[in-house]
Amino acid sequence: MIYIISKSNKPQYNIALEEYCFKKLLNHEKVFMLWINEPTIVVGKHQNTLEEINAEYVRENHINVVRRISGGGAVYHDHNNLNYTIISNEEKGSQFDFKSFSEPVIETLKELGVEASFTGRNDLVIGGQKICGNAQAYINGRIMHHGCILFDTNLGVLSKALEVPKDLIDSKSVKSVRSAVTNILPHLPRKITVEEFSEAILQHMKRKFPDMQEYVFSDEELAEIERVSQDKFSSWEWNYGHSPQFNITLTTRFTAGKIQVFATVKNSVIENIKFYGTFFGNNGDLSPVENALKGVRYTVEDVHSALENINTAEFFAGFSVEELTEAIIR
Structure with missing residues (x-):
């Protein structure tokens, strides 16, 4: 021995x-x-x-x-x-x-x-x-x-x-x-x-x-x-990437309204994501945001980086990128 x-x-x-x-x-x-x-x-x-x-x-x-x-x-x-x-x-x-x-x-x-x-x-x-x-x-x-x-x-x-x-x-x-x-x-x-x-x-x-x-x-x-x-x-x-598929439901209230996130994540990568809530935006079609997040690693850094490349104010009036990131991942 x-x-x-x-x-x-x-x-x-x-x-x-x-x-x-x-x-x-x-x-x-x-x-x-x-x-x-x-x-x-x-x-x-x-x-x-x-x-x-x-x-x-x-x-x-x-x-x-x-x-x-x-x-x-x-x-x-x-x-x-x-x-x-x-x-x-x-x-x-x-x-x-x-x-x-x-x-x-x-x-x-x-x-x-x-x-x-x-x-x-x-x-x-x-x-x-x-x-x-x-x-x-x-x-x-x-x-x-x-x-x-x-x-x-x-x-x-x-x-x-x-x-x-x-x-x-x-x-x-x-x-x-x-x-x-x-x-x-x-x-x-x-x-x-x-x-x-x-x-x-x-x-x-x-x-x-x-x-x-x-x-x-x-x-x-x-x-x-x-x-x-x-x-x-x-x-x-x-x-992280060996994690099995799972569904996430998050509800967060901000000054500008409530956001509900429904996400399907596989191997810690966003496969599908949908937004609901009491927020307002000039563009009611959220598919550009949702599509931009598909394939993104489910980490604070990667989600934040993906959101920075979008004019999020067009879809989520009054929300900062940091707040949207928090709504998606804690």
């Missing part, structure tokens, strides 16, 4: 790193990895990114959004959240399941004086409150299991970043189930840092697997991981 402690806090890099270990280090039957990200929302492979995040809050607070290669729901990471990954060559459906993968965390917490338990399909809890969600990916007899451990995470930011505005989205995608959560730190008899907690888990694993050795990547391997982190996990196409 080998172990890896990532020295990077960049989520795109860390997710590329674990994918590399999962898909490329095939001669190592078991891999253990610990990593900490800067503020980030990580969405599941099959999720509609825009349905999981508070896009305006995420943008204003410079929170990363990255899609992982495993299923499950969206989670929030920050510098006081610890992530662990276990990769193992196992037969699908074997006894090495979610619960078995979670044992290092449960056992380490017990050593630190905290009773945690496994519940439901894939959660760890303390006193009924979730401290860790888990997800898995499976390829050709190889399982990658990872968990997101809330150690001293800013739960206020977590709640706001994952809070989707109410007006929202009717979608075919897999929606996250929000759970009552808590941090580990308040439950510890002796207060420690997230780095000390990470070290405690590592030492537990070393005692359990005395032959475990740290893996040292070659320069070529590091270059490949960096390339994938940029080309795949930093790309809009991967992080």
Whole structure:
């Protein structure tokens, strides 16, 4: 068994790193990895990114959004959240399941004086409150299991970043189930840092697997991981463009009137859009505006840019481009 402690806090890099270990280090039957990200929302492979995040809050607070290669729901990471990954060559459906993968965390917490338990399909809890969600990916007899451990995470930011505005989205995608959560730190008899907690888990694993050795990547391997982190996990196409088709209905009231937007978006690109409301305009035929928005990426920047190329005052009297952008995307 080998172990890896990532020295990077960049989520795109860390997710590329674990994918590399999962898909490329095939001669190592078991891999253990610990990593900490800067503020980030990580969405599941099959999720509609825009349905999981508070896009305006995420943008204003410079929170990363990255899609992982495993299923499950969206989670929030920050510098006081610890992530662990276990990769193992196992037969699908074997006894090495979610619960078995979670044992290092449960056992380490017990050593630190905290009773945690496994519940439901894939959660760890303390006193009924979730401290860790888990997800898995499976390829050709190889399982990658990872968990997101809330150690001293800013739960206020977590709640706001994952809070989707109410007006929202009717979608075919897999929606996250929000759970009552808590941090580990308040439950510890002796207060420690997230780095000390990470070290405690590592030492537990070393005692359990005395032959475990740290893996040292070659320069070529590091270059490949960096390339994938940029080309795949930093790309809009991967992080947003894999979202399934969905319908959006938004209603916004401005000084100049109310605008209702009905949009169909596929792979995070506007496929069709219609405007209704109490606004006025010199031109009642809105098709030039609607056609100009078809094929535009469903981002604030791209929608704003498309609207700037139209004389919007002809159709929406008294509305600024910024207001129209807000009416279309939050």
